[in-house]
Amino acid sequence: MSRFLSLIIAVMLLAGTALADPLGLGRVAEPDEIAAWDIDVRPDGTGLPAGSGSVAMGEEVFVEKCAACHGDFAEGVGRYPALAGGMDTLQDERPTRTVGSFWPYLSTTYDFINRAMTVGYGEPASDDEIYAIIAYILYSNDLVDEDFVLSRENFTSIRLPNEGGFYMDDRIQTEHPLFIRPACMKNCKDEVQIIARVETAFIPADMNRDGSGKTRLAIGETLFGQCRACHQIGDGAQNGVGPVLNGIFGKPAGSNDRFDYSDAFAMMADEELVWDFDALNAFLKDPQGFIPGTTMNFTGIEEDFDRNALIAYLQAQGP
């Protein structure tokens, strides 16, 4: 019995004992009722009922119950799937995936036909008929001879060609270790060589802009002029239209108790946004884009260098 099924049954039993009494509803499921649900068949043959069926019998049943959709030779009709053929097509751009070419285990055939095809699409079939149908599908795939008889006893001796094409997900062993190696934090290279500079990366505050003679910090201070209408910074700064920005670099967003932030902002605060370089950089580039609904009525600063300079200035301000 699968774990999932056990769980359902456990829940049914619980519901039976816990609820039946006070409400007078329901009753404990009978063993044969549980057995009727317990129909899964596993690759190792667990769950297969007693029974057997021949290719010849399978052909008759298949033609009667399945061929309207899957074709007399399991080759598929119209857009209904083929159950046979397609060998050696798995590498093709449009592979033909059938029981013969693709499926890893024969047990899936029993399970699927019993669970879905004889109920949802076709007509009910007995256990023997299902064995026979599977024998016929194997025959249609050239995997057994015409006098073959499939039974519970020889079921697991049938191996499908593509079984080896499936394997257990082993990424926890094979890939995970590659991503959890401790990162090197210092002296990782013998010789350090700067091969490129990226504009958006954080550049030290005292670096100047193309020989203008003005430091980045000074440029940042000038740029902050655009913010002063709403924000104060430095000794004795007060909240205005916008909150005080003292020590904002590295602070959690929306953490000024005396300022009444917008809902959009409060939400970012709940999500624990912190004003590190990347967050400030994104916010100052496009405030509305970064925090849709913010009441900071400011279009943003287009130039990467200017945002850099401004952030350097903000970072240089004390708490």
Ligand code: HEC
């Ligand atoms: C009314 C049409 C119809 C009938 C009758 C029918 N099937 Fe199907 N069959 C389908 C459709 C549609 C699918 C694809 C369903 C899906 O993927 O959920 C399918 C899928 C299948 C598959 C899986 C194919 C794959 O590669 O995914 C098998 C095996 C199968 N059917 C066997 C049978 C058998 C055996 C019978 C007769 C007992 C039968 N079917 C009767 C329509 C039908």
Ligand code: HEC
């Ligand atoms: C028109 C007024 C206005 C201008 C101009 C403005 N801001 Fe704002 N700013 C606000 C308001 C209002 C908020 C609070 C937003 C909210 O609650 O949605 C805010 C929030 C902020 C925050 C987040 C503060 C916190 O406590 O989390 C930072 C950082 C910020 N602004 C930086 C700047 C910078 C840098 C500039 C200049 C480039 C600027 N702002 C220009 C009004 C303004």
